[in-house]
Amino acid sequence: MLRDGPIPRFVHGILEYALGVLFIAAPFLFNFESGAATGMSVAVGVLILILAAVSEGPVSLVNQLPVILHVAMIYLLSIFLIASPFLLGFSDEVPPRNFFIISGVLLLLITIGTRFRRSEPGPGGRTEPTRKPPQSTRSADAPPPAPPEPSTPPPGSSPAAPGMLPPVPPQGPGLSERSQQAWTGPETGGTPQP
Numbered sequence: 001m002l003r004d005g006p007i008p009r010f011v012h013g014i015l016e017y018a019l020g021v022l023f024i025a026a027p028f029l030f031n032f033e034s035g036a037a038t039g040m041s042v043a044v045g046v047l048i049l050i051l052a053a054v055s056e057g058p059v060s061l062v063n064q065l066p067v068i069l070h071v072a073m074i075y076l077l078s079i080f081l082i083a084s085p086f087l088l089g090f091s092d093e094v095p096p097r098n099f100f101i102i103s104g105v106l107l108l109l110i111t112i113g114t115r116f117r118r119s120e121p122g123p124g125g126r127t128e129p130t131r132k133p134p135q136s137t138r139s140a141d142a143p144p145p146a147p148p149e150p151s152t153p154p155p156g157s158s159p160a161a162p163g164m165l166p167p168v169p170p171q172g173p174g175l176s177e178r179s180q181q182a183w184t185g186p187e188t189g190g191t192p193q194p
Helices: 009-029 035-054 067-087 094-112 177-181
Strands: none
Touching (some): 009 035, 035 067, 035 094, 067 094
């Protein structure tokens, strides 16, 4: 369903915002006489603006709607736009009929031709640029941060060798008295005695 077309996602998003505004203004620009065509044109314009604003993408406002769902909704909307003059009864009025059919076909073609996938290498090794992570807010003149202080062992315990955990005394009700006595307490460094 997602294709690698020549149109970048950024351009697709900008075109969707423009199309949403055009659908809202179309009844007044093209003098729609049908109330159904006027109402549907404004409703479709608002829907397109909402879809563009909530879908994941470079021009989105909230990035809530996954791209795959956005594309599916645009395909369904395109089919509806092409069929709506006949379904809603304004097919005999030329301006809204032509506007809806042409807009539906163009929206479908733009969606098919959009590169929705993210930076996957293509056959020629080309990749789509992705957003770079935000840079550090530290200025270039500021000194680098100090390294963390090495941790010291708690008092009364012996330090472990680098990369090693300190020894743990045996515990439990099933241990013999001799094995418990073989372990010395923290006063002698907390290490087992042979």
